[in-house]
Amino acid sequence: MSRATTRQARPPAALAAAGLAVVGLLTLPLVYLVLRAVTGDAWDVLVSGNLARLIWETGVLVALVTASALAVGVPLAWLVVRTDLPGSALWGTAAALPLVVPSYVAALVLLAAFGPRGLLQRILEPLGVERVPEIYGLPGAWLALTLSTYPFVFLLAASALRSLDPALEDAARGLGRSPFDAFRRVTLPVLRPSLGAGALLVALYVLSDFGAVSLMQYDSLTRAIFLQYRSLFDRTPAAVLALVLVVLTGLVLVLELRMRGRALARYQRTGTGAARRSTRVALGRWRWPALAFSSLAVGFALVVPVAVLVYWAAGRSEAVDWSWRPVVGSVGVSLAAAAVAVLATLPVAVLAVRYPSGWTTALERLSYAGNALPGIVIALALVFFAANYATPIYQTTALLVFAYVVRFFPQALAGSHSALVRVSPRLEEAARGLGRSPSAVFARVTAPLVAPGLLAGGALVFLSTMKELPATLLLRPIGFETLATEVWKYTSVASYSRAALPALVLIVVSAPIVYLLGVRSGSETGPPG
């Protein structure tokens, strides 16, 4: 078995060193938390009766949102990539865009639309509807977070579907299976690594989110952490609670690892697929339900927020100050963060996929550790290290980009990892056998095969960075503005009419980039025929 031989191979020293260096830097927030937790005395927050309940409520939310994000993201990805859904490029872009809507804004908008005495109720009032269902608490948090996170699943599943060897599905069809049966029996198992990675990102996002749970009044661990910072100004109990979050992350990571399919080698493809186009499934009479489903998801996640934002913006009579600086700032740091993050994932992903062993898997898992931490914790950790041990880069754009990479590394890794898994090492071995150097093999053979996955990972990091706020506020150079800080500037004084414009620009500016990164890169699958 080729898997057995690759397992025994030892990774090149340079690769191992690069992987270790990357993950070492990523664990800075953990080091910081341990430092804070041991230098103070706050372990008593662990024995308070609330903790068990907080963990339970957090767990419930994580499970529900992950399940619903999969239920929305997977069918959407399949419809966009593998069927003749009308306007699939448009749907593909629109379905990924909710990722740039900060969850705080998403929750605010949902409250404005569906809250008590919200827009919906005012529309329904003449029809005799006195009260819309309660949105505060679990329903609101669940809805807001599902809408903010399903694009993780969607983007990763779509990229996996694009680089899927069409022969598999065609063979199943040839054996007389219906398209849906072929999807369930053949495609879905191949998607498992990508779905696992997507679900993981969703779970980590929910663990770390503060914006939606605070506005929706849902009690989760992050709210408890913020309460320590905001009410008691105490970093020690906050650090202890954040470590609890890290433990929960560990559980989620182990769970994901166990649920991952074991027999991955079966699904590795041997060609790029460029030579052979896959045909799209004709939806036929299923076209309308498919369109309805896509409209519903994109409607809630994108059209409702945009409509409410436009409504707010239109309510402003005075002119709004407009400057391109936040746009340039946002796009600049987000592209930089996406590129650096994708490059940084390569050694880690190659180690974990090509040289699977205890330590390479552990290394990869460790790189996720910080992702479930609220942004403020990561920001303070980097403030601490940079202000005291790396003063020249403190409050520079370089450190800011580094902070984004630390926060969103797993998103890029999800793309790189699931892409690499689908490339057979035998192909690389063949190229090596023809006398190519390892780097030449990577550039000529591996890179084209993994490009859609890398781009998908990069797109995730780009979109997350576009909306990032806590680390941006604390680490940006003074005077550096992004669209997210502009939105914050105005929501903090309840001026939604002024906040609406930068929020809309955030969505509009991201759209072409999502299209380029996410949709166009899959064009080789092409339309039917």
Place this chain on the structure above:
Amino acid sequence: MKSWVLLVSVAFALAGCGGGDTGSGDGKLTIYSGREEALVAPLIEQFEEASGVDAEVRYGESAELAATIAEEGDNTPADVFFAQDPGSLGAVESEGLLAELPEDVLERVGERYRDSDGRWVGTSGRVRVIAYNTDEVPEQEVPESVFELTEPKWKGKVGIAPTNGSFQAFVTAMRLTAGEDKTRMWLEAMKANGAKLYEKNTPILEAVAAGEIQLGLVNHYYLSLVKEESPEAPIANSYLSSNDPGALVSVAGAAILDASEDQDTAREFVDYLLSEEGQRFYAEEADESEYPLIEGVKAKEGLPPLEEIQGPDVELGQFGPELEKTLELLNEVGLTT
């Protein structure tokens, strides 16, 4: 791969455009402001014009900036910390990072509105009030004491923000004046009376304006923000009777960092905030209507004078160690969770 390299360089070039420089002692004044940019940027501009000093401002949330300064320690680039609440200032003070302020600056505001050790000073005042929906509740029916809010009449109609610092400061004041037991009973009664919980002041006001609730316990100056956004909103402030613990007067304030290499410029800024010109900003220029704190500068039209409000007899500078007990109490009653 080449396109990636190009993309990265373009991105960094773009990112670099917005860059500024950092560090203190370069003749520039670095301010960490937990006060909102939309509110205080004009004031800081006034100062720059009056003094010729170049001020660089890092805006953020007060508590987060306090934690940031604590992490930076002696390496902080900040010269001045301009904060939303005494709690954030007290947190930095307890890390031993604040310099003493000159006596003549401190003395311009009443003792209640500054740190007893002279390391931070209040720069503007805000009063806890009851915001009410003017369509649903006639002005004379709005309670004059927070203790009336537990009556059945208000069941499910009052909004509070127990996780918010300003509500917690008010509960601290209640504990210090009315006593621990009475405060606990009041909190329990509020909960039993179906008080609705919100994240902070502005969502309460929006809920009151929308008729989702009828009354809300908030700081007075958020009303002008909501009115600016929607002038038609059926909402107004009602002031509590002067000795009611609910009528707490709190402050936003400023402090100078001990590590600042530019103490003189920092002092110049704090001095300006408490000068007649700086204080008149709140009375005349500001969008929101906070109270000026020095004598001789009157508050905006329509605000009851600060002397009339009085509020509970407590010193804001003493709140620090009390906050933890307040939070514990809120926790036990089950309002913060």
